[in-house]
Amino acid sequence: xxxxxxxxxxxxxxxxxxxxxxxxxxxxxxxxxxxxxxxxxxxxxxxxxxxxxxxxxxxxxxxxxxxxxxxxxxxxxxxxxxxxxxxxxxxxxxxxxxxxxxxxxxxxxxxxxxxxxxxxxxxxxxxxxxxxxxxxxxxxxxxxxxxxxxxxxxxxxxxxxxxxxxxxxxxxxxxxxxxxxxxxxxxxxxxxxxxxxxxxxxxxxxxxxxxxxxxxxxxxxxxxxxxxxxxxxxxxxxxxxxxxxxxxxxxxxxxxxxxxxxxxxxxxxxxxxxxxxxxxxxxxxxxxxxxxx
Amino acid sequence: xxxxxxxxxxxxxxxxxxxxxxxxxxxxxxxxxxxxxxxxxxxxxxxxxxxxxxxxxxxxxxxxxxxxxxxxxxxxxxxxxxxxxxxxxxxxxxxxxxxxxxxxxxxxxxxxxxxxxxxxxxxxxxxxxxxxxxxxxxxxxxxxxxxxxxxxxxxxxxxxxxxxxxxxxxxxxxxxxxxxxxxxxxxxxxxxxxxxxxxxxxxxxxxxxxxxxxxxxxxxxxxxxxxxxxxxxxxxxxxxxxxxxxxxxxxxxxxxxxxxxxxxxxxxxxxxxxxxxxxxxxxxxxxxxxxxxxxxxxxxxxxxxxxxxxxxxxxxxxxxxxxxxxxxxxxxxxxxxxxxxxxxxxxxxxxxxxxxxxxxxxxxxxxxxxxxxxxxxxxxxxxxxxxxxxxxxxxxxxxxxxxxxxxxxxxxxxxxxxxxxxxxxxxxxxxxxxxxxxxxxxxxxxxxxxxxxxxxxxxxxxxxxxxxxxxxxxxxxxxxxxxxxxxxxxxxxxxxxxxxxxxxxxxxxxxxxxxxxxxxxxxxxxxxxxxxxxxxxxxxxxxxxxxxxxxxxxxxxxxxxxxxxxxxxxxxxxxxxxxxxxxxxxxxxxxxxxxxxxxxxxxxxxxxxxxxxxxxxxxxxxxxxxxxxxxxxxx
Numbered sequence: 022x023x024x025x026x027x028x029x030x031x032x033x034x035x036x037x038x039x040x041x042x043x044x045x046x047x048x049x050x051x052x053x054x055x056x057x058x059x060x061x062x063x064x065x066x067x068x069x070x071x072x073x074x075x076x077x078x079x080x081x082x083x084x085x086x087x088x089x090x091x092x093x094x095x096x097x098x099x100x101x102x103x104x105x106x107x108x109x110x111x112x113x114x115x116x117x118x119x120x121x122x123x124x125x126x127x128x129x130x131x132x133x134x135x136x137x138x139x140x141x142x143x144x145x146x147x148x149x150x151x152x153x154x155x156x157x158x159x160x161x162x163x164x165x166x167x168x169x170x171x172x173x174x175x176x177x178x179x180x181x182x183x184x185x186x187x188x189x190x191x192x193x194x195x196x197x198x199x200x201x202x203x204x205x206x207x208x209x210x211x212x213x214x215x216x217x218x219x220x221x222x223x224x225x226x227x228x229x230x231x232x233x234x235x236x237x238x239x240x241x242x243x244x245x246x247x248x249x250x251x252x253x254x255x256x257x258x259x260x261x262x263x264x265x266x267x268x269x270x271x272x273x274x275x276x277x278x279x280x281x282x283x284x285x286x287x288x289x290x291x292x293x294x295x296x297x298x299x300x301x302x303x304x305x306x307x308x309x310x311x312x313x314x
Numbered sequence: 315x316x317x318x319x320x321x322x323x324x325x326x327x328x329x330x331x332x333x334x335x336x337x338x339x340x341x342x343x344x345x346x347x348x349x350x351x352x353x354x355x356x357x358x359x360x361x362x363x364x365x366x367x368x369x370x371x372x373x374x375x376x377x378x379x380x381x382x383x384x385x386x387x388x389x390x391x392x393x394x395x396x397x398x399x400x401x402x403x404x405x406x407x408x409x410x411x412x413x414x415x416x417x418x419x420x421x422x423x424x425x426x427x428x429x430x431x432x433x434x435x436x437x438x439x440x441x442x443x444x445x446x447x448x449x450x451x452x453x454x455x456x457x458x459x460x461x462x463x464x465x466x467x468x469x470x471x472x473x474x475x476x477x478x479x480x481x482x483x484x485x486x487x488x489x490x491x492x493x494x495x496x497x498x499x500x501x502x503x504x505x506x507x508x509x510x511x512x513x514x515x516x517x518x519x520x521x522x523x524x525x526x527x528x529x530x531x532x533x534x535x536x537x538x539x540x541x542x543x544x545x546x547x548x549x550x551x552x553x554x555x556x557x558x559x560x561x562x563x564x565x566x567x568x569x570x571x572x573x574x575x576x577x578x579x580x581x582x583x584x585x586x587x588x589x590x591x592x593x594x595x596x597x598x599x600x601x602x603x604x605x606x607x608x609x610x611x612x613x614x615x616x617x618x619x620x621x622x623x624x625x626x627x628x629x630x631x632x633x634x635x636x637x638x639x640x641x642x643x644x645x646x647x648x649x650x651x652x653x654x655x656x657x658x659x660x661x662x663x664x665x666x667x668x669x670x671x672x673x674x675x676x677x678x679x680x681x682x683x684x685x686x687x688x689x690x691x692x693x694x695x696x697x698x699x700x701x702x703x704x705x706x707x708x709x710x711x712x713x714x715x716x717x718x719x720x721x722x723x724x725x726x727x728x729x730x731x732x733x734x735x736x737x738x739x740x741x742x743x744x745x746x747x748x749x750x751x752x753x754x755x756x757x758x759x760x761x762x763x764x765x766x767x768x769x770x771x772x773x774x775x776x777x778x779x780x781x782x783x784x785x786x787x788x789x790x791x792x793x794x795x796x797x798x799x800x801x802x803x804x805x806x807x808x809x810x811x812x813x814x815x816x817x818x819x820x821x822x823x824x825x826x827x828x829x830x831x832x833x834x835x836x837x838x839x840x841x842x843x844x845x846x847x848x849x850x851x852x853x854x855x856x857x858x859x860x861x862x863x864x865x866x867x868x869x870x871x872x873x874x875x876x877x878x879x880x881x882x883x884x885x886x887x888x889x890x891x892x893x894x895x896x897x898x899x900x901x902x903x904x905x906x907x908x909x910x911x912x913x914x915x916x917x918x919x920x921x922x923x924x925x926x927x928x929x930x931x932x933x934x935x936x937x938x939x940x941x942x943x944x945x946x947x948x949x
Contacts, residue, residue, distance in 0.1 A: 056412045103606060112609070115346055118412050119555075120609045122548055126602035130595035138591045245423065248416060287427040290420030297413050298404065 030156030036270025037169035043250040045221035051193040059125035061244025067225030092222015100214035132237035142234040249293040255303025327472035335522025341560040343515035344495030349418035357527025360390035362442040383448030394524020402516040441538015485808025496784035505798030558615030703752035714922035727913030734919040744776040773866035781852035785845025796859035
C-alpha cells in the first residue's frame with residue numbers, strides 16, 4: 022500500500038505537468054481547429070529559455086518567468102507566421118496539421134544548431150524528499166504541483182468568467198458565426214495561442230526540472246504523451262483535458278514503476294489508440310462517432 | 315566520382331520506390347499516414363533477419379535463416395503488407411483526418427520502441443548487420459562491379475514499380491481511389507466500399523514501403539534504430555508534396571529535388587569544427603521549411619496531378635477528331651476516331667425550351683404536372699416500403715416510427731417543416747445512418763442496416779443537400795465514376811488488362827457520358843475540375859451523375875435549394891428524364907410549387923412523424939398539414 026501511494030505521488034507530479042501541457046495544446050486546438058504537432062517544441066524552448074535565464078541570473082523564479090515568456094512569444098509567432106495564414110485562407114485541417122509537423126522539424130533542428138544535440142541540465146536545487154501527507158515529494162515537486170493548481174485556477178477564471186473567455190468559447194463552437202457577431206477571431210486566436218504558449222513554456226521548464234535533463238527532441242516525445250491526455254479528455258475541452266491528464270499521468274507512472282519505463286511511450290500510444298477507437302470524443306463524452314456521423 | 319554517382323543513383327531508386335508507395339496512400343487515397351516509415355523499417359529488418367545467420371551471443375534476434383536475398387525480399391514485402399493490413403484494419407475503419415494520423419503515429423512509435431527495447435526481436439539498439447553484397451557471391455562479382463550490379467538491380471525494380479504505378483494511376487481503380495480523397499460520402503453514395511478500397515491502397519503502399527526497405531537494407535548492409543526515426547516519413551512527404559501529390563512523375567521529381575539534391579548539396583558544406591550536427595540539422599530545416607512553404611503557396615506541387623482531358627469533336631472545329639483516352643501520364647494518345655454513329659449519338663439532344671431571358675427574373679409559372687410529361691403508366695407496385703422506421707439522437711426523436719411507401723415509376727415528394735426528420739429519414743434509407751428500429755424494403759429486399767455502398771449497388775442512389783462533387787476530378791470523370799462496376803474497378807484489371815481495360819471507361823460509357831453532359835449543357839465544361847463550377851452547375855453535375863448511374867430509385871435531397879428559375883426548369887426536365895428512363899424518384903423539398911408540379915404523391919412529415927400522405931391536392935384541405943407546415947401562406 023505504501024508503495025502504491027508513493028507511485029501515486031509521483032504520478033500526481035507527472036499529471037500536474039501533463040495537465041498544463043495538455044490544456045495549452047487543447048486551447049490551441051480550440052481556437053484554430055489545428056492539432057499543433059509543434060506543441061512539444063514550445064515546451065522545449067521554454068526549457069532552454071529557463072536554462073539561459075538561470076545561468077545568467079541564478080534565480081529559479083526568473084527562469085520560470087523566462088520560460089513562460091519565451092513559450093508565449095514562440096506560440097504567438099507560430100500562430101502569426103503559419104497557423105493564421107492557413108486557417109484564414111480556409112486551407113483545411115490536414116494541410117495545417119502537416120505544416121505544424123514541418124514547423125516542429127524546423128524548430129528542433131534550429132535548437133540543435135544553437136544548443137547542440139547533447140543533454141543539458143539545470144543546477145536548481147531540488148530540495149530533499151519529504152513526506153507530504155502520504156506522498157514523498159521534494160520541495161521542487163511541491164512547487165510544481167502548487168503552481169499547476171494555481172495556473173489551472175487562473176485559466177478557469179479566464180475561460181469562464183471573462184469576456185475574452187466567452188469569445189474564445191464562441192470561436193471554438195463556430196468560427197464563422199463568432200466572426201459574424203463581431204468577434205475578431207484572429208485576435209482571439211492570437212491571444213489564445215499566446216496564453217497557451219505561456220502555459221506550455223512554463224510546463225517545459227517544470228518538465229525539464231523534474232526529468233533532470235533535456236535536449237532539442239525532449240518536447241516532442243513528451244508531446245506524444247500530451248496528445249494522449251488531450252485526446253482522453255476530448256480535444257478542445259480544457260477542463261476535461263485536465264482530468265484526462267490526471268488519468269494518463271498516473272497510469273503512466275504505474276506502468277513505468279511496475280512494468281518497464283522503456284515501454285512508457287508505447288504504452289501511452291496503446292492508451293491513445295484505444296481511446297480514439299472506442300471513444301473518439303474523449304473519455305467523458307457519451308457519443309460514438311463513425312465515419313459518416 | 316563515378317562511385318559517388320553510382321551510390322546516389324542507387325539511393326535515388328530506393329527512395330523513389332518509397333515515395334511512390336507513399337503516394338498511393340497519401341497522393342491517391344488521401345490518408346496522411348505517419349506509420350509509413352515503419353513499413354520501410356520492417357522491410358529492412360525482415361530482410362536482414364532472413365538473410366543473415368544465427369545470432370552469436372550476446373547478440374539476439376529472431377530467425378537468422380540465411381535465405382537467399384531474392385527469397386528474403388518477397389517475404390519482407392509480405393510482412394510489411396501484413397503489418398499495413400493490421401494497422402489499416404484498425405485505423406481506417408472509423409478514423410479519418412488527424413485522428414487517423416495520430417493513431418498511425420502511435421503505431422510507428424510502438425514499432426520503434428519494440429525494435430529498440432525488445433532485444434530478442436531485432437537485437438535492440440545494436441540493430442542488425444551482416445548482409446554484405448547479396449547476390450554478389452553467387453554471381454562472382456568483385457566489390458567494384460557489384461556496385462554497378464546493385465545499381466542496375468535497384469533501377470530495374472524501380473522501373474517495374476514505376477510502370478506498375480503508371481498503370482494503376484490511369485486505371486479505373488486509380489480514379490476510384492482519388493474519388494475517396496476528394497469526397498468519401500459521394501464515393502460511398504455511388505457504390506464504393508470506402509473501407510475496402512482505402513485498405514487496399516494502404517496495404518499496397520505498405521508493401522512498396524517494405525520493398526524499398528528490403529533494398530535499403532542491402533544497400534546499407536545493416537539497420538538499427540539510430541538509422542531511422544518514425545518522423546523520417548516527413549522527408550518522404552516533402553518529396554511527394556514538392557513534386558506533385560498524385561502525379562507519379564512529380565513524385566520522382568520530388569525525390570530528386572528533396573532527397574537527392576538537398577542531401578547531396580549539404581554534403582559539400584564545410585564542416586563546422588566541434589559541431590557535427592550542423593549539416594544534417596540544416597538539411598532538416600530546409601526540408602521542414604520547404605514543406606510549410608509548399609503547403610502554403612503551391613499545395614499542388616511542381617507537377618500538379620494531371621486529369622484526363624477529353625477532346626470532344628465539336629470542341630475543336632477543324633482539328634483532327636481525336637478520341638484520346640490515355641491515362642493522364644505516360645501513355646500515347648489513342649488516335650482512333652469515333653465512328654459516324656458515335657458522333658450522331660453525341661449530337662445534343664434537345665432540351666425542353668427554357669423561359670425567355672426576361673421571364674427568368676419573374677416567378678415562373680408552374681404548369682400542372684401531367685400536360686407535358688412523357689407518358690408513363692404509373693405502376694402500382696412499390697419501389698420502396700418503409701415500416702416503423704425509428705431513430706433518436708440522445709433525447710431527440712428524429713424519426714418516430716415512420717411508415718410510408720414510394721411507387722415505382724412515380725415521383726414521391728417528402729415535405730415537412732425544418733426538423734421534421736426528412737433528412738434523417740434519407741440518411742437512414744441510404745445507409746448513412748443506422749436506424750434504431752424499423753424495416754426498409756427496396757424492391758422487396760430488406761436494406762435496413764446495410765452500408766451505403768451496398769444500397770447504392772442495389773440501385774438506390776441519393777444526393778445531398780449541398781452538391782458533393784469530387785472537386786479535383788473533371789466533370790467528365792465525375793460523371794464516368796457515377797457508374798460502379800465491380801469488374802472494371804479491380805486493381806488487377808488496371809494492371810494486366812489490355813489497352814481497353816486500361817482505360818478509365820469503355821468507349822460506350824464515354825459516349826454515354828458525353829451525351830449526358832450535352833443534355834445538361836455541361837459539354838463545354840467536361841474537362842473543367844468540378845470544384846471550379848458554380849453552385850448551379852454542380853447541381854447539374856449531380857443530376858448528370860444520377861443519369862449515368864441509372865439507379866432504379868433516386869432520392870434527391872433538396873434539389874431546388876439555391877437554384878434559380880431557369881435551372882429549376884432544367885431540374886424539372888431532368889426529373890422527367892429519370893422517370894422516362896425507369897428511375898423512380900423521391901424528392902425532399904421545401905419548394906411546394908415545385909413539388910406540386912412534379913410529384914405524383916406527397917408524404918408530409920412533422921416532428922419525426924408521417925402526418926399525411928396522398929396526392930398534393932388532397933393535402934391542401936388536410937388540417938394537420940396546414941397546421942404543421944402549410945400555414946396560411948396562399949399556394
